[in-house]
Amino acid sequence: MLMHDRSPAIIVLSSAARPLAERLAADLQGEVHGLARRVETPEIAFADTSAHLQVLFEDGRTIIALFSAGAVIRLLAPCLSDKHNEPPVLAVAEDGSVVVPLVGGHHGANDLARRIAALTGGVAAVTTAGDLRFNIALDAPPEGYRLADPRAAKTVMADLVGGAKARLEGSADWLEQSDLPFDPKGTVRIAVSDRLAATEGGGLVYRPRHLALGLGCERGADAEEVWQLAMATLGDAGLAAEAVGVIVSLDVKADEAAIHAVAERLGCPARFFPAQRLEAERGRLATPSDVVFQEVGCHGVAEGAALAAAGTEGVLLVAKQKSQRATAAIAQAARPFAADDLPGRARGRLCVVGIGPGSEAWRSPEVSRMVAASSDLVGYSLYLDLLGPLAAGKTRHDFPLGAEEARVRHAMELAGEGREVALVCSGDAGIYAMATLVFELLETSAGGDGLSDAARRIGIAVSPGISALQAAAARAGAPLGHDFCTISLSDLLTPWADIQRRVRAAGEGDFVIAFYNPVSRKRRSQLAWARDCLLEHRPFDTPVILASNLGRDGEQVGVVPLGALQVDDVDMLTVVIVGSSNTAVTRTGDGREWVYTPRGYAQKAGSAMRRTETGQ
Structure with a gap:
């Protein structure tokens, strides 16, 4: 399922729609985008409606347009290509009487339409057959599940709408609680399984993402070697890669490129644990090692991390497997992993951003995206104030002028705690600003002058701004x-x-x-x-x-x-x-x-x- 976790853009072309836009923005934590010549001081102003909508769409942004559905369709027509990668787009009448999910119905648009209609007292014009008849979208499973073959959903739904019965193999509450016509003798197969062999029976196969793939590797290990080990470990056990919900390892590996490469290829988050937490799993390890303990302070990295992620109800499915420079193990959790309740700590990221002179019109879309995705903002108070609505909901860390080193150290330490941090600079972040100090501290702290180990393992991105x-x-x-x-x-x-x-x-x-x-x-x-x-x-x-x-x-x-x-x-x-x-x-x-x-x-x-x- 395509995830769209950024605030929706609520598009208005006239002042008449402004009051409803403000209500929706407050309820949905969105921001009002207004046509500059018709809407006074919106949060985001634009001059060209077509270009603005297309940029938002290509960027994967949820769009709520407070004008006619026909106009929205015509404006976005050049962008429509693959429904599996399209963000939610909705048209809402100016008075809120009708809400029409146009695109991305199975990526949240249908649910969002119902939510908006409940807020405005209007009607959600949902037209998706499966949603209407069975209260479910088979091609858009909830978080924690993934379709083995999304292409099969269209045929299965057509058969069910045509009157066929479904038989369920495995279990999942969200399927069982739907209005699907289940029958033990049904001709349409719907299965829930993490096993590769499950696809041999045809129909729809959902993968519960409850596998934790533990990885360990030498510093600088080749990403392809680690990937091949991961795939072999899954394949030899008959487990589907789509069922992996999290990649886990020791915290000193938080900046190991090979581990992140595996996580990216599997479409999973990567999480990390301190050695003490992994050592707490010693009694459940299949292959404890005194050598590993001497090196990193725990008796097993791959197995220990997998078990720590799976929790006390989890079980070790595959003991440590080895390649020349890496290890892998797999544990199964009692339930699928959820994005808001993942075990371990993420590798924090520090985005050093230049906001230009401060006005939204002169701030790059990339900078705005980085700030929007951050949990914490660090900067001189005036610079943070200039972000306006973009800073809403973020934890602010204000610093006075002249406290540059303290400001940067604080931002790096916050990122070392696994947070998404934006270090906000005026103008361009690399021109007489804080970006250079970040790298200077990384270099000088190699000898240990105050930065924690975690702060030196963070991810870093620098985004330019319009300089003075x-x-x-x-x-x-x-x-x-x-x-x-x-x-x-x-x-x-x-x-x-x-x-x-x-x-x-x-x-x-x-x-x-x-x-x-x-x-x-x-x-x-x-x-x-x-x-x-x-x-x-x-x-x-x-x-x-x-x-x-x-x-x-x-x-x-x-x-x-x-x-x-x-x-x-x-x-x-x-x-x-x-x-x-x-x-x-x-x-x-x-x-x-x-x-x-x-x-x-x-x-x-x-x-x-x-x-x-x-x-x-």
Whole structure:
């Protein structure tokens, strides 16, 4: 079953639908997306309805459209291809009187339609035959079960709708509690089994995902070797891979690529246990090892992890199997594993995200997805506030300015506890921001200076944002059209002599220069020194862009000549971009001044600009 665990996007095209959208957003923990020219200050604004819906759909986002079903179908028609991989899409009348699940009925749309109808007092127009007649969708088993062959569901459902009876082999409450016409002599076979041989009888076979596959391996083991061992261990025991509900191992293997590769290929979560927990299973191990105990503190990794995951009611089905560099074992739990009640600890993940200037319009979809998927947000309080509704429901960890190392350490330790953490930076996470400190701490803590072992085994992702220099350049025109560099004028972490050397080199190289941290309350002389230094290499009237509060209320962008640049015109929130000797200013008919740095296209053979300049 395709899982869609992110908040639904509730789409409105007019202010009339806004009240219902707000009600649905509150009840479903969704967010309101509104057509910018018609809906005032929605959480997410868009200009092109078709493009916006298609992006959401391709991203697997649940869509609740508060406008006509026909319009939704036409807008999404180019995206419709495979019903097994389509997210729920619903059309809801503006007054809530009718709710129509259009796509993804068996991926949650039908149930969501009923929930919305109950909220609005409307009618859920569910048309799926199986849902209507038998109160079940055979091709969409509940969590904890997987179909061995989803293609068989269509034929089986057609036979049942046509009047055939079903016989059940095995047991599952959700099947037994449905309205399916079961009869011990039924001609349609429905089986619940983790055995490979179960598919030989035809019909529908559901795999209960109650197997825990325990894995151990040497550091850096080949992923293919571990995969082949896992498949051989299952196959030799006659067990179906689809019945594996979790991959488990020792916590020191939380960053072992081979184990995660197996979990990904099986479509299972990976979970990890400390050695003490695995040692508690010593009495149930089939092949305890004193050698393993000496190395990692427990008498068995693969068997111990499998049993720890299966719990006290679980049983060891397959004792330790070995390859050259890995071990595997299988235990069966008393019931299928559920995503919200998995044993062990996940490998935590730290997403270092750049939110740009802060407004949603300038925040990348990837960053928004990472923040939405996180359990914890860490950052300077202002940056977290700028996330607006995206931060709702998350645990916030606010830090003041100047506590950068403490901020990053805290984020890494939270991830080490198995959490999904977003470390929030303004601008781009890798430009004068926190991404570099994450890797610096990983490198320096290898000798053990405060980061826990768990924090050094986390997964890490870095997602870019619009930097201040990009935002300023875009607002001003195209000053970064040719070679440029960035220099921070703050000597808090960098010796002033090094900064001076870099400014001189940039001036001599005729780079466009973006100055970060140009001034502070106590630091007033550096920008003036940089201005005077650059005047030795470029003209007095070189354009200088002063930009502050970009993308936020109070945005200001101005252009002054380099020779007239005054320190008092700049504050801590200002980005200063100094043009090169080739940077120019042009004016359009509306009186706007645009700053650009030509790349040399006018000198290119065949250029119309070249012919104009040379009189050809």
